[in-house]
Amino acid sequence: MSTAIVWLRRDLRLADNPALHAALAAHARVLPVYIHAPEEEAPWQPGAASRWWLHHSLSALDESLRACGARLHIVRGPSLQTLQRLIESCGAAAVYWNRLYEPAALARDRDIKQSLRARGITAHSCNAALLFEPWQLATGEGSPYRVFTPFWRSALTSMDAVACTPAAQRIDMPPMPTCTPLAALDLLPRLRWDRGLAAHWQPGESGAQALLHAFIEQAVHGYKAQRDYPAVTGTSRLSAHLHFGEIGPRQILAALREHAGNDRVGAASSIAPYVRELGWREFSHHLLYHFPHTPTRNFNPRFDVFAWADDGVHAEALARWQQGRSGIPIVDAGMRELWHTGWMHNRVRMIVASLLTKNLRLHWLHGARWFWDTLVDADLANNTQGWQWSAGTGADAAPYFRIFSPVAQSAKFDAAGDYIRRWLPELAAVPAPLLFQPWRDAALLQRTGYPPPLLDLAASRAQALAAYQQLRAQAAR
Incomplete structure (x- = not known):
C-alpha cells in the first residue's frame, strides 16, 4: 500500500490543491504535513499579523482534514531533515508540494527536491498559487x-x-506518532493586540x-x-x-x-x-x-544614488507615520485601520506610501518592513512591487514626480469623510472640507488633541521634486 507525504505551506485548502490531488490519485495513503521553519524564509519570515492569520488558518485546515478522515500533522524543524524523518516513519515513497516563488523558498525547495530524488524518493511540485x-x-x-x-x-x-482540480473528499492516513500541538508554534501574540483582527477576519478556506x-x-x-x-x-x-x-x-x-x-x-x-x-x-x-534582488534593492538602479532623507533626522516622523499620528487625516486613518484590522484599503496604501517615500523622502524599505509586520496579507511579491511602484523605483512604477496630495485624495475618494471619521473618532464632528486639513484651524487641534501635521505638504513636495531633478541631472552627465 503506497504512501505519500503532502507538504503543505501556503496552500492551506482542500479544493483546487494540485499537490494533494496528485498524491491522492497515485497513492493509497496520504499524510498532510505542515513543517514550521520560519527561519528558512529569512530575512522575510512571517510578521506578527501573518503569524496570527497562520495560526487560525492551520486550525481551519485541520478541521477540514478531519472531516475527510485525516488530520494535519504539524512538525517544527528544518524542512529537509523533518521530511526525511517522516519518510522513514511512515514509509512514504513520494513527497508532493505546491510551489512557492520567493527567492529563499525557491532555493530551499530546489535543494530538497534534489536530495529526495537522490535517495530514490519521488519529489513532485505543482502550481497552486x-x-x-x-x-x-x-x-x-x-x-x-x-x-x-x-x-x-x-x-x-x-x-x-x-x-481547477476537484476538492478532496476522503483521505486515508498512515499511522503516525503524536505531532506538535498548534499552540506550541507560538504564533499568537502574548499581549492580545489581535482583537481587531479577530473581529474583521475569518481565516481558512x-x-x-x-x-x-x-x-x-x-x-x-x-x-x-x-x-x-x-x-x-x-x-x-x-x-x-x-x-x-x-x-x-x-x-x-x-x-x-x-x-x-x-x-x-x-x-x-x-x-x-x-x-x-x-x-x-x-x-x-x-x-x-x-529580479530576486528587488525586496531590498531598487528595481531601477538609477535610484541607488537618490538623495533619500537621513533616517536619524526623520526618526520621529517615521514613528508618527507608523502610529497614525502624522497629523494628516487620510494617512492617519489608513495607518490606524492597518493597526486595528491588519489590512488597509489599496487607495489609502498608495497615499500613505507616497507621503513616506516622496514628501518625507524616506527609503521605501521603511514602509515595506512596517507593512510586512502589520499586514495580514503581507506577501513578498505584492509588498515589494507596491512599495517600489509608489516610490517610483520599480518596474512600471508611478513617476517620481507623481506625488499624491492627501488633501485632494481625501476630497475625491472620501468626500463625505466617512472613512476618516471611522478611524479618527476625535475628528468625527469636523465638517468637510476642514476634516481633510484640520491644521487650518489651530483651535480645532487644541480642542480635539489631534496633532499638527508633521510636515508642510507643499514645501515637502517641492523638495521632493528638486531631489528628483537632481537625480535626472546626475543621470544626464
Missing part, C-alpha cells in the same frame, strides 16, 4: 516583462486554459469562499467604479486568503466566469476590471522571480 508560472510568459525576445500592459496582454491569450461569494453578489459589477473609495465595500478583501492559499486565483476566475455566464476575460468583460487586479498579482510574482 498562480494562473501562470513566472517563467511561462516572456517577451518576443524571450526576456521577462518589465511593463504590466504587454504582460497582461500576453496572459489574456492563454487565460481560457486555466482549470470557508472564510475565503464566503468572502468570494459576497463579493460576486454585491460588488464585482461595480468594482471599477467603487474600488477606490475606502468607506465602501467595493473590493474583494481576498488578498490574505490568496497569500495563504486558502483560495487560489483559478477558483476565483472560475467563480467569476460562472457568475458572468462564462463571460470571456476580454477588455469589455464585466469581470475584467477585477481580473486585471489578479493580473497585477501575477505580474508581481513574475518580477520577483526574475
